[in-house]
Amino acid sequence: MSDNTWQQILFTELKRLNITYKSQQLQYLTLSIDATDWSKISNVLRGLEARFSGVWGDVLRTNIDVYALFSLEQHYLLVKTNLPEPPFSLPSISTCYPAANRMERHMRDLLGVELQDSPDDRRWTRHQAWKDKEYPLHENFPIKRTSYKKTDGDCKYPFFQTQGSSVCEVPVGPIHAGIIEPGHFRFQVIGETVLNLEQRFGYTHKGIEKIAIGKTPAQLLKLAARVSGDSSVANTWCAAMAIETASNVKVPERAIYLRAILLERERIANHIGDIGGICNDVGFAFAHHQTARLRELWQRTNAQIFNHRLLMDTIVIGGVANDINPDQIQSLLQELDTISRDFDQFIDIIQDYPSLEDRLATTGFLPHGTAKALGCLGYVGRASGIDVDVRRNNSYPPYDKYKVQHVLHSDGDVLSRLQVRVEETRSSFKLLSALLHGLASGDIVNSKITLLPNSQALGIVAAWRGEMLAFIRLDDRGNIARYYPRDPSWLNWPALEALIDDNIIADFPVCNKSVNGSYSGVDL
């Protein structure tokens, strides 16, 4: 569909339903509407098969702006409304976009937006660290509490119940058996079979959105690098992109290439590590040790050439922190050659294991329809036939110069998600080689940066887990007034609840690993 057709269809629909709007062509087409039309417009968008991408709020002194981002025919569309005064009520859109539910509850817990007609308005990010009707992102909420009082566990959280004579409940977490992040999983099982799984997160809530306020852009990038340690490059690039777009900062071409090199390296490290992790969760330790070895070699190169094993703090406003010299490019290319060969050989071995295939095929099945309804991203979506890859669909430099390979599967099981990651790793190897060969010359950072006060923009990046967003608004001094990072895990975690049904509880670890959402990235 051409640029205008989708807009015309949308506008006709809005007119037909008497929805008044103000449309502006800003960074993306932005529709400002009345709060009362909030759920109506999302119904229209759902009718047009728009994909829901995120909803967040922004507290301005006494009122609140709320934004929702959709993607329609591969064009982004930002819908905005203003809530002028308490009680800041807003019709919930989770009935038509279930994926919005947790983000809405997060927005309620932190900003005090009251949701009307929400199918589920239990607290989400808030446990017991602050009280109901207190909202950390409000101006009068102090960043630090003066008195110390021990915070109790959130033991009375009203989990869904399943009744029945042979139903039994298995609570797991927040602390899990392995070396992983904390979160709670509540299973209802009959025998070994999972009837229902409910997730409860928020344990690693660190007040990221609150402490971001007032930071300088440079300080914010350090924070962004630590929103989710495994997606450090993606989060930093996303935040930098938002600030640079808001202030019209031009990033030198060489820096853009280097950013993509860093991002692809992050993607490969995580994919390789998780491929072994998935195999390990069905008892195939060989695979785990092999991928851990490859990942370690990869990370050592990161430290050697980019000064950080997890590539933290490698991106700065207007560019990147470090350049690479021709020798380093050579050694990166050489490493690429050895590691990709090693990887191929390893994949050949594991693909030759019928018992592995037997464990992974049909396990943790996520139907296309469910994945679509939940708006799943990245490999979770792509293994169930949902074709979203920002590098291709809404390409940004330098990806617009390359043909990013189309990886799409439709079986929707753990095996498909594994295959998608194998193919994506290979495609990233190729892309890396192309990026290293095509690396433009010139500066690595724009040294003349003026930040535009009171500006705002979105950053959108293809993180290894999928489309990642960051919304940033600068204050009148060019410091951060609002930072909202939306990790792709927001849209993938609910898929785990869906795909575990009817599996045996013993397969939960492998199903979980095949989704591998970030806890820190959503707890914020």
Added chain:
Amino acid sequence: MFSVLKKITKIGIISEKIIQLTPQDEDFKQLGLALKTQISKHFSGSVAIRAVDSGSCNGCELEIHAINNAFYNAEQYGIHFVASPRHADILLVTGTVSKHMEEALLRAYQAMPDPKWVIAVGECGINGGIFGENYATLGGVSKVLPVDLHISGCPPTPTQLLQGILTLLSQAK
């Protein structure tokens, strides 16, 4: 099956001794040598660690994972990670201690049998790191637990982690 064995033999043993990881560090040479005796003496040959994320960004977790890979091979020193705090000698805590994890962290500590040690990992574990102390975080493990050793870094490298754990073991009596 044969392909797996072939790959394993072809790669061979790649584990590095702590001395190789820190060649410039003379003290560590001594530490590496003394350690086996320490572990056999005080921990009957093996020391059990329970890792708890008390509100980290998960960067520290990735590096703790790495000390178990074939290169660092923490098991060569008798160090292994256990699933329950009830089996653990050492609580290895990452993160700034979010208020939402405070209770769980305390309970994990209480579940450990005596004698027990606590290591706080990363800048977050020391003082909250970039997150500091705020309405949602306590800003460091020592705010809630008696910490025996801090390992700095954001995140600490696997070598720093190993050094830290080994230092604690050499001091533990």
